[in-house]
Amino acid sequence: MTTEVQKMSSVTVRVPAKVNVQLSVGPLREDGYHDLVNVFHAVSIHDEVTARQARSITVSVTGGWAAEVPLHDGNLAVRAARALAERAGFGGGAELVIHKAIPVAGGMAGGSADAAGALVACDELWGLGLPREELMEIAAELGSDVPFSLLGGTAIGTGRGERLTPLPVGGPFHWVFAIADTGLSTPEVYKECDRLRGTAPVPEPKADEELLAALRNGDAAALGRRLANDLQEAALALHPPLAGTLRSGLDAGALGAIVSGSGPTCAFLARDAAHAAELAGVLAATPGTRTALPAEGPAPGATLI
Ligand code: C5P
Numbered sequence: 001m002t003t004e005v006q007k008m009s010s011v012t013v014r015v016p017a018k019v020n021v022q023l024s025v026g027p028l029r030e031d032g033y034h035d036l037v038n039v040f041h042a043v044s045i046h047d048e049v050t051a052r053q054a055r056s057i058t059v060s061v062t063g064g065w066a067a068e069v070p071l072h073d074g075n076l077a078v079r080a081a082r083a084l085a086e087r088a089g090f091g092g093g094a095e096l097v098i099h100k101a102i103p104v105a106g107g108m109a110g111g112s113a114d115a116a117g118a119l120v121a122c123d124e125l126w127g128l129g130l131p132r133e134e135l136m137e138i139a140a141e142l143g144s145d146v147p148f149s150l151l152g153g154t155a156i157g158t159g160r161g162e163r164l165t166p167l168p169v170g171g172p173f174h175w176v177f178a179i180a181d182t183g184l185s186t187p188e189v190y191k192e193c194d195r196l197r198g199t200a201p202v203p204e205p206k207a208d209e210e211l212l213a214a215l216r217n218g219d220a221a222a223l224g225r226r227l228a229n230d231l232q233e234a235a236l237a238l239h240p241p242l243a244g245t246l247r248s249g250l251d252a253g254a255l256g257a258i259v260s261g262s263g264p265t266c267a268f269l270a271r272d273a274a275h276a277a278e279l280a281g282v283l284a285a286t287p288g289t290r291t292a293l294p295a296e297g298p299a300p301g302a303t304l305i
Contacts, residue, residue: 105183152301224256
């Protein structure tokens with residue numbers, strides 16, 4: 001038996017997409033962010049991030065969304081790997097390969113998922129063994145949604161969404177995601193939300209106790225009635241066809257329908273897996289929809305596979 005530490009040559013991490021079942025947006029802060037009450041729910045649409053030994057940090061993307069992913073400096077997975085190397089004082093590199101299934105610019109935290117995947121994959125590849133809390137700190141610096149992509153499950157986020165408390169959930173819940181044939185920019189959707197609010201006073205966001213009870217009880221019908229997203233009006237203003245997508249799902253019997261995060265992906269809650277498959281068939285035929293994907297939540301956070 002050898003006592004020498006074996007260096008991994010390749011590590012793969014699976015990371016989930018998310019939907020916000022409650023997204024309450026407070027007033028604009030001086031730093032350009034908004035205080036949130038953000039109930040995140042991870043779902044079974046996954047990216048996979050593979051890291052291999054290399055001299056420098058590089059990234060490539062495979063899968064249906066590959067052409068839409070920014071490479072090099074704008075890529076959140078590259079920024080994550082660099083931030084981790086810097087924090088740990090590590091001088092090596094990694095070749096990152098992202099297999100992308102989460103829509104790009106879709107409001108499902110696809111970029112954040114890749115950043116979380118890169119953190120966990122490089123930590124393992126480089127043998128750093130950083131504690132989860134330290135990975136969480138780096139994650140929060142990379143973006144408001146990155147800590148949740150690490151954590152997964154269902155959790156309430158406060159602050160700009162990065163301060164997380166896990167929530168008990170009696171699911172699983174069955175969802176369908178209608179992926180639009182275009183993307184929306186998160187900062188632009190927040191800006192539109194502020195513009196629509198004008199000078200009216202904005203209350204501090206509060207958790208919806210009925211929604212939390214619906215999650216705890218695994219009560220899909222009650223959850224469907226309580227879904228709420230303060231960014232929805234802004235997303236609809238920037239991309240009006242989404243109103244027709246939401247209507248199609250509700251007309252087809254969805255228990256609830258909501259724009260996911262800053263959109264334009266629309267999320268529909270179904271009664272069960274068979275109902276989700278049926279809704280997906282209807283939604284896939286809706287104009288402006290690129291594809292409709294059934295999924296279950298809650299799903300685990302970034303996981304080595
Ligand atoms: O944190 P992240 O880089 O993902 O945020 C992207 C943009 O979304 C921010 O630049 C800001 O415009 C907006 N945002 C916000 N309030 C939050 C989170 C994000 O205004 N709590």
